[in-house]
Amino acid sequence: MKSGIVSIVGRTNVGKSTLMNRLLDEKVSIVSPVVQTTRNVIRGILNDERGQIALLDTPGVHRAQNDLGKIMNQSARQTVRGADAVLLVLDVAEKPWQEDDGWLRRLAREATALTIALNKSDLAEDYRAAYEALWRKAVEEHARQVPAVWVALSALTGAGVDLLTAAVFDMLPEGPPLFPEDMLTDFPRKLAMADLIREKLLALLHDELPHAIAVNIEHLDDSGEPWEMDAVIYVNRHSQKGIVIGHKGRLVRKAQRQAEAELTALYEKKIRLRLRVKVQEHWVKNHWILKQLGYV
Numbered sequence: 001m002k003s004g005i006v007s008i009v010g011r012t013n014v015g016k017s018t019l020m021n022r023l024l025d026e027k028v029s030i031v032s033p034v035v036q037t038t039r040n041v042i043r044g045i046l047n048d049e050r051g052q053i054a055l056l057d058t059p060g061v062h063r064a065q066n067d068l069g070k071i072m073n074q075s076a077r078q079t080v081r082g083a084d085a086v087l088l089v090l091d092v093a094e095k096p097w098q099e100d101d102g103w104l105r106r107l108a109r110e111a112t113a114l115t116i117a118l119n120k121s122d123l124a125e126d127y128r129a130a131y132e133a134l135w136r137k138a139v140e141e142h143a144r145q146v147p148a149v150w151v152a153l154s155a156l157t158g159a160g161v162d163l164l165t166a167a168v169f170d171m172l173p174e175g176p177p178l179f180p181e182d183m184l185t186d187f188p189r190k191l192a193m194a195d196l197i198r199e200k201l202l203a204l205l206h207d208e209l210p211h212a213i214a215v216n217i218e219h220l221d222d223s224g225e226p227w228e229m230d231a232v233i234y235v236n237r238h239s240q241k242g243i244v245i246g247h248k249g250r251l252v253r254k255a256q257r258q259a260e261a262e263l264t265a266l267y268e269k270k271i272r273l274r275l276r277v278k279v280q281e282h283w284v285k286n287h288w289i290l291k292q293l294g295y296v
């Protein structure tokens with residue numbers, strides 16, 4: 001049996017979380033069209049007849065603009081050291097960013113076993129050669145032989161994903177499973193619930209202030225039905241509060257309804273969610289809040 005920890009890394013928005021969910025056949029990590037969606041390292045366990053892969057979805061690396069950004073980048077980079085193998089995700093339909101080159105160079109230096117997923121191949125495969133050239137250069141620079149397997153795929157449609165799973169199993173050592181086989185994730189329930197609410201907000205807010213918001217579950221009573229849930233949405237400034245609430249409260253109500261529906265489907269319990277928007281200047285620098293959110 002194969003068994004090991006595989007860290008899924010890459011720049012922001014390449015589809016790491018989409019790929020992790022696809023590999024697990026379950027939604028464990030939230031997905032959104034905006035950058036910097038994932039903020040925690042989220043573990044998902046895949047079991048099949050070949051063995052067990054403990055996948056780590058990580059925050060996408062980006063040019064950090066604040067403390068939280070730095071923490072996110074650092075936590076993603078750190079996972080590489082504790083992993084048995086690395087799965088680097090690239091967006092083959094888009095020109096390489098500096099952050100992609102950064103990952104290729106880092107992995108040329110640090111990785112022992114590497115699979116490179118050329119994701120979004122359903123859109124185009126225009127930049128495969130460009131990424132391969134960057135990899136060759138990175139490997140030459142470090143004068144180190146790192147065997148890397150390249151797989152073109154689409155996390156969205158599932159095309160090529162079986163090949164990827166096989167490549168990942170190939171990289172892993174023989175060994176017993178590290179986690180119970182009935183365990184899908186150990187991401188705390190409250191953090192997963194908060195993330196799901198944030199996902200709805202990100203989709204509704206599009207490119208408006210996604211990075212300024214955070215969601216915390218302040219209270220959850222699951223002793224009866226419906227489950228009663230109180231969550232607070234943090235924003236940095238007063239002007240952002242209005243945007244999140246929306247005209248006549250429409251935006252926040254829509255997010256609340258969508259989150260309630262998905263949470264109800266997920267936990268198979270009726271859920272009553274109350275959302276409150278709170279201005280908390282510089283919450284991204286407030287360690288107490290970052291701790292509550294599981295970011296540090």
Ligand SMILES: Nc1nc2c(ncn2[C@@H]2O[C@H](COP(=O)(O)OP(=O)(O)OP(=O)(O)O)[C@@H](O)[C@H]2O)c(=O)[nH]1
Pocket residue numbers: 011012013014015016017018019030031032033034035036037038039058059060061119120121122123153154155156157
């Ligand atoms: N067309 C296409 N879109 C994809 C594919 N995979 C992911 N996406 C989209 O890309 C966007 C980003 O996906 P995520 O999975 O949130 O990306 P991520 O790498 O986890 O992003 P961060 O958490 O910010 O690092 C979403 O809109 C996805 O629907 C794919 O294979 N094809």
Ligand SMILES: [Mg+2]
Pocket residue numbers: 016017018029030031037038057058059060
């Ligand atoms: Mg993500």
